[in-house]
Amino acid sequence: MELLQPGILLQFTVAGLLAGALYALLASGLNLVFGVMRVINLGHAELMLMGSFLTYLLYSWFGIHPLLSLPLVMIALFVLGYYLQRILIERIVGKDELTSLLVTYGLSIILMNVGLLIFSADFKAVPVLQGSIILDELIIPKSRGVAGIVAIVLTLGVYLFLDRSRLGKAIRAVAEHAEVAMICGINVVRIRMITFGLAAAMAAAAGVMLTMIYSFSPETGADFILKCFAIIIIGGMGSFMGALVGGLLLGLAEAFVGGFINTQWAEAVAYLLLVLVLVIRPTGLMGKADAV
Helix, strand or coil, X not given: CHHHCHHHHHHHHHHHHHHHHXXXXXXXXXXXXXHHHCCCXXXXXXXXXXXXXXXXXXXXXXXXXXXXXXXXXXXXXXXXXXXXXXXXXXXXXXXXXXXXXXXXXHHHHHHHHHHHHHHCCCCECCXXXXXXXXXXXXXXXXXXXXXXXXXXXXXXXXXXXXXXXXXXXHHHHHHHCHHHHHHCCCCHHHHHHHHHHHHHHHHHHXXXXXXXXXXXXXXXXXXXXXXXXXXXXXXXXXXXXXXXXXXHHHHHHHHHHHHHCCHHHHHHHHHHHHHHHHHHCXXXXXCCCCCC
16 A cells, blocks of 8 residues: 555654654643642643743744744743742642632633633734755654654653752652652642643743644634643653653554544544543553652
8 A cells, every 4th residue: 555655654653753742742741730739730721822822922023933932931931830820729739620620721711711802813823944854755844843853852851850850859759749748848839839830831832832833823722632631641640751652642643543544533533542541551551640
């Protein structure tokens, strides 16, 4: 079959990994919050879109390229997430999961409607990195290639930060046992604020990458948050590396299903994978759901 040619299979693989890297960056932040606070943040995709619209404004008003605005947008959303956690999210830490769902769903609705009031429902785009890189039979759109590479570098960078830095180890300690961490002298509330700020910054980075690939509107978040939930359940609730693996797996699945069947089935593949993993391994691919 023509679709089984090595060049086409390689094209599907690269496209899937690049898309999966963006999913992984977004889902890893969501999973980090759940791992540390046991809070399911339904407003996570709206934080991503705040990063997208801030990038759009910086490009439209000042001509700043998204890659140059990336650190500015991440810092801005880190600060927002830091204080959002202190003012709102800290009040629901330790509550039942239904409470966190209701509060963060309300947050997502507020952010989406504020976005609609300011930007309307029209789709926006940031036209940068046009064209493609051609390597023999492999064709990589420049925007997708750069966005995918940046996303995977940022995700691995955060993983190394959590694994090796003193602050990262404090975050992991709070995730494993907040009471013991507090007894050991760790400021648990501050760690939660930093964690939520870090997750918001990761969402913002995904939003910056999003502007280079897709058009977007304040209502775009719904599709992404559903995929995020599928990813973190596939990878393992609370597992940072599980979100990375789940995101890459979903990207590959969408690319191959879209290439071999059609794009409609590609959109449904996240939920098919979700059901398959829940049947075979209910805790997700990366084992324990409580490991950051």
